[in-house]
Amino acid sequence: MLSRIIYCTAVLLATIAVILLALFSPQPYRKNLTPFVALSFYIRQPRVTGPEASPVEPPPPPAGALIFHHTLTEGPENTSQVVGKAQGFIIPVESFAHSAFNIIYLTIHTNQYSGSISIQAKSLIHKEREVLGIVGGTGSFAFVRGLAVFAKTDEAIYHIKLHLKFSNGS
Template sequence: MLPRVIFCIAVSLAVIAVALLALFSPLPHTKPAKDSRPRLALSLYIQQPKIGGSNLHSVAPSDAGALVFHRTLTEGPENTSRVVGKAQGFIIPIEHFAHSAFNIIYLTFNSHKHSGSLSIQAKELANKEKKELMVVGGTGSFAFARGLAVFAQTDMQGSSHSDATYHVKLHLKFPNRSQTIPG
């Protein structure tokens, strides 16, 4: 009988100890969960290719037509900067096509750091100093990218709108994945 009483007391003390530890133990030090998706920021320039002739084509008069373009993508603002890819697009600026799914700018990269492309939705193209457009997808190094593309015309003296160089800042997010995004 005495061993049974000692066993019951020991079990009761163990249960009380576990309950007290659960009630008074410190909480783990955790930080609030942040957006843990990999991010990448790039700063590039879109400008006329080094070859002669204009690669900016208006299919119809500028107030009613489509804008089709093919430009080079460089690391720096000078037209002699290292070419890292190309920028191509087809934009219909007519009011009832302004929000069309066809208005896309494609940035294609072919460099030692990045290989692939980004699709940028060109819906809001009002004549502003800066244009903030949405990145809606990508391939290769930019697979499933989402984010923001900020376009700003550089201050080039004497250049027309069609010959302008544009500074592009890309702020990209990627879905959670095990590999690290370079950048």
């Protein structure tokens, strides 16, 4: 009889605990509550210092591949805070112009966002201003879509404006 009372009490306490947890547990944490976000960054060539520093090399010939690893900063100044990096692999040859390999990856680490954004670079025309499509991301930018506007501001600096649209489940 005593074991039956203990068993019923344990079941009752477990049921009460489940109900209380369901009623008073905190909501899941979400970083992005707004479905649209606009961000602005600057892409700069890496700073090379010391005796091995050499002048900026000319761009590769049109038939070669363009592989780059640049710094992503908050502003255009040399003293701007570095918030990530921009990396890419682009084959500007006409037969590869619409290749899935032509992607620019932005990796961003700020107080508000942490993750990466994939930008499709299929339609590069090498103008002073390019509008490219965002095809996905990771971390804070999971499943993001939108546009990336690249504008050349200096010989070694690009201003990038990101117009992001998050999916409903973000």
